[in-house]
Amino acid sequence: MTGTILPIALGFAFVCVSLSILLNLFRLWRGPLSADRILAVDTLTINAIAMIVLFGIAYTTSSYFEAALLLAMVGFVGTVAYCKFLLRGDIVE
């Protein structure tokens, strides 16, 4: 079905997203501020969504997209909760 250039492009995208996850983990480990770590976790969630989409293309199955949608929503709610905790010292007041 597919030719030869799609697996090459898919492999390139996998390598890019994996390197991005490693860079995010470096920022998560290094810090130095709390805002850096929240930003690193948020970016890690977005990179995980990209990885799930690439897996969906590689295996030609669309059943992974539910997980990607769920991860997008939970990641946003988690980021907002972390920021509220930093701002107010509490989440639900």
Add this chain to the structure above:
Amino acid sequence: MSLLAEIAISGLLVVGGTFILVGSWGLAKLPSVMTRLHGPTKATTLGVGACLIASMIYFPVFGGTYSAHELLITLFLFLTAPVSANMIAKAHIHRQGRGIDANPSDDIIDGLPSPQTASDWATFGGADEGDPAPTRVGSKERKP
């Protein structure tokens, strides 16, 4: 038709992967929090959008199915990325202004400039006439 779709998918995947890598490289390399916010909120969101558009082309042509999940994920990411960036920037500005985390290791303090009026910035509670504006830099106490 199939070859054309494959070329389009491959181009979008390469562009998306490059943008994701550039965004995370900016997150790892740039010197302060306010500059680090630029990479993930712009470049990474654009890269994920390109990957999702590639998936939207791939599934009707090669998979034989069509699903609207990619469109939903794209819409949700493009709506929530500015909001979360704004929340992170606001939390960071407040912690810097109150003297919490005021001396990061990279020696860059992202404070707001002093307003030209008598009251403080509204986000620090300076708009209310009754409340005295809390002292910002140097005070270690949290907002009640």
